[in-house]
Amino acid sequence: MEMRELIESITRELLKNMPIDKLALPKVLYIFCDSTAHEPFYEQFIKLSNHGICHDILFLDGETSSWLGMHRIECGGAGKVIATDEYAPAPLELPKEYDGIVIPEIDLDNAARVVTGMKGTIKAEIIFSALLLEKFVIIGEDIPGLKRSDRRCLRTLSLTAPYHKLFLKQIEEMKELGIEFRPQKDLADAVIQRLKGKKQAQPMGGEAEPVQEEPIFFSGKLLTSDWIMSQSRFPHQQISIQKGTIISPLAQDLLREMGITVQYIAKG
Incomplete structure (x- = not known):
């Protein structure tokens, strides 16, 4: 795995587990x-x-x-x-x-x-x-x-x-x-x-700056409907997966119902 890909993977994992997202x-x-x-x-x-x-x-x-x-x-x-x-x-x-x-x-x-x-x-x-x-x-x-x-x-x-x-x-x-x-x-x-009017949590020190959200990245080998339902949201109604990732039939139906597009990313 290249250094850039490793850093990107670690960053995504850290951002995913940040408690501020859950609080917001x-x-x-x-x-x-x-x-x-x-x-x-x-x-x-x-x-x-x-x-x-x-x-x-x-x-x-x-x-x-x-x-x-x-x-x-x-x-x-x-x-x-x-x-x-x-x-x-x-x-x-x-x-x-x-x-x-x-x-x-x-x-x-x-x-x-x-x-x-x-x-x-x-x-x-x-x-x-x-x-x-x-x-x-x-x-x-x-x-x-x-x-x-x-x-x-x-x-x-x-x-x-x-x-x-x-x-x-x-x-x-x-x-x-x-x-x-x-x-x-x-x-x-x-x-x-x-x-509808509930405000998102803002960082300390003033007004919150607009954040450019990236599509959710799935790094596993099998994308299931249970994993999709466990996600709270899909920015831009899109999900990124690696080429070769298997999408279960139920997951395909669910993605279609939710209007979520799949973006394939080449390994390496």
Whole structure:
């Protein structure tokens, strides 16, 4: 490897790992009832990525696996994976590192806890903490009020009329607390609108100078869709790879959907 190429490779690695980039990017937390509920939101995640917004995903499979006693929660997402043992952060702590919380679906039980100021469940803890920290909370409005697990167990898709009336009342009370309700298909747009005016971190000593961003450089031998989704943004909608790098079929489809062009760089 030539000296120039070596220096360029080291510089790219250092710039990639600089914490200032992470601090400058806004980030939200999506909370789903189980590990399959996020699939319909795949295109929304792409939209967030294209607008320079990071996101993590919190899965609450069965909710009993997310007990508060040992602070155990299950989380996996585009940004990171939160530990699933006694060293995991308590749900009350999670909103500290996010600009906002997005909950596509909430049920009668959690809604009742939120409006009465009670905690005791993961969603209620996180919403309570986020509102106290003045972080925005967005919830899907086209929801039945029944947990996904309850719908599967009871084989019913909606609440009875009295329960539905109570649920609608709880939604109005949550709005009074500052919680925003939007259609599930518009959740990403609501996040982008909320974070539209968020300023990027500026260096000390005056105004920030414009930075000419270079395309992201992938130095591996196999480019996968998982690696693409792990990136927060693609400057100029472009990625640079070495000639001979293999692009998986899923990665090719994803690059095409995101409108990202591939630039090949000759070795040496």
